[in-house]
Amino acid sequence: MTGETTSLHFSDAHPPTQFYVDAKFANSLNNQQYEDILSRLFAFTHNPDLGSDLGSNLQHYCLTESLPVSSVKDLFKTLLIVARGATKNKLTGGQLYSDLQRLGLDAGRANLFCQTWKDQSEVSDQFSKLDLKRLVDLEWKFGVTAASSELHRVGNCYIQLKMVVTKDSKRESVLMELSLPQFYTFMHEMETAKLEMGT
């Protein structure tokens, strides 16, 4: 049958057969499983640093859910390519949705994917607008000033923090010193933040 094969939006290339296989597999998952995979996918797109644990994480997940590891990994790869393609080509939600449908993904599954992808894009936009850096490491030093050029005896406590942050694969160190009261306030605030995060 002739007739043009309208290419998909997320990629110029014709999608490999594997993609259709993966879409079918995605349809076979239950809702929770599909959501779990999506959440790992978009956590990864947001924070590529998670990549090192990803393989074992997925493996472990498959074991607990009794899912075939290779199928899940293939699905993950495919969805990643689609998500990245959609972002790169600045697709609208509608375009992405139609692509997923054409790959054979169920309407509900496609819809969730688009919604999550869209929300994640907004987050990434804010990320770049705000010049947000990600914290990767924290080092610290606690000291007491014994003496200074101005004072023979000081006895003043201080805490030095070194935050290692990264953005676009560029690492940098941020040094700062806190007084004791500042430290206690900081710690208290971070504990409050943790409560609010609800984890």
Add this chain to the structure above:
Amino acid sequence: MGSDLDDYDGLLHLLKAASKKTVIEILNKVASQLLRSGDDDVVGFLRSCLDIDADESAALFHSLTILLRKVIYSGCANYDAINAAFPSEFHKSLKELLIKSILDNHNAWKSQAIDEQVSLPRLKDFSWEVRKNVVAPSCVLHLNTSDRGSLNVEMSAESLDTMLDSLAKIRDQISSVTQ
């Protein structure tokens, strides 16, 4: 242990002050200059304030810096310690006034010295917000440091947990030292 009377001669110009308040103001200005090594023209201030000439104000400034350096550095926090800094023959009532003023301001000057001491960039202030992202909540920390101004750092729940573990360790260290 008295000190060389010559060093303290300059202090006598303070007797030309219109009021005790003026003397206190002079002390504070010189102390600030000492602790911050600011650009203020303190000597010029002394000239106009006390209506003395350039030599006299230089002598006064010299004496004041010697006295203040000594009492601040040695942490003279009581009457006897400060008294010991003066030569025994020094003008009695002026000495009493100076001792009282130094006692009153001692803590403030010490805090200022600590604030100004050699250190890393200081944390000036910070704020935070939790963003309930699609995938996972994250905490955004806005920091304001003395050298690089504002900085925004994002932390996952895991990072925040790790940070809190570190902060707890620091707190334990502090407790063990300050007991």
